[in-house]
Amino acid sequence: MxxxxxxxxxxxxxxxxxxxxxxxxxxxxxxxxxxxxxxxxxxxxxxxxxxxxxxxxxxxxxxxxxxxxxxxxxxxxxxxxxxxxxxxxxxxxxxxxVPMYSTGLFDSRIRVMGLTPENLPDLESWARLDAANRNYQRLFFKDGRLVGGCLIGDIKMQTRIIQMIQARQVTPEVDRGKLLAA
The missing domain is CATH 3.50.50.60 (FAD/NAD(P)-binding domain)
Structure with missing residues (x-):
């Protein structure tokens, strides 16, 4: 490009x-x-x-x-x-x-839930890319609470992310990256 x-x-x-x-x-x-x-x-x-x-x-x-x-x-x-x-x-x-947007692009499924940097630019984020399997996960935090997420490819985490956003619980910084599926 x-x-x-x-x-x-x-x-x-x-x-x-x-x-x-x-x-x-x-x-x-x-x-x-x-x-x-x-x-x-x-x-x-x-x-x-x-x-x-x-x-x-x-x-x-x-x-x-x-x-x-x-x-x-x-x-x-x-x-x-x-x-x-x-x-x-x-x-x-x-x-x-929890507001959610879903779409597809070629063979990829895309889900965006809650807040993203488009809504609030100063969000903390944690991301994981699995290029070989065409999967991407990104979680957004505000004041230690999960407030949003973006999933491309494997969207199995969607329900868990929505439940965590609704629970409004603080996730210790040491555990935030662990939320991403390995």
Missing amino acids: TTTTGDHIQCDMIGVGLGVTMNVDLLRGTPVTVQSGIVTNEYLETNLADIYAAGDVAEFFDVSIGTHNQMGTWNNSVSHGRIAGANMLGERKFYND
């Missing part, structure tokens, strides 16, 4: 992801709090009483990672719709799913 600056990078495969930009211009200048999306609490309520936001456009408080997050995926939007709808009907349910 040759970059626009003329650098040559040898590689076997290149994957390109196209992000999503939320159209929140309609709400700018209104009392609704807007950042990159419509800001909500863990119940998907905006800063205005009885006004909710859900799906791609919601910048929701994610209790599993302890900060606001935004996830443009089908599963996230469906889950948001269920929670926001229940809350509009008088229930008091908070959103507690």
Whole structure:
């Protein structure tokens, strides 16, 4: 591959992801709090009483990672719709799913869960590459807690990663690298 600056990078495969930009211009200048999306609490309520936001456009408080997050995926939007709808009907349910993105590229499966450096650049990370078997694992930590992960190829760790993110337990630094499958 040759970059626009003329650098040559040898590689076997290149994957390109196209992000999503939320159209929140309609709400700018209104009392609704807007950042990159419509800001909500863990119940998907905006800063205005009885006004909710859900799906791609919601910048929701994610209790599993302890900060606001935004996830443009089908599963996230469906889950948001269920929670926001229940809350509009008088229930008091908070959103507690770990956001996840899944895709495939050629013969590789790709899973991204929770927070990544795209959301929070200062995350600590631990990675393992098994090039012979086309597997890559990377875990992201904030204040000693597992908050996200990326798996390419073998995705068996997915359930364990999600459970650890939801548990919000601190993992001692000496044990963080051991979480990666050998």
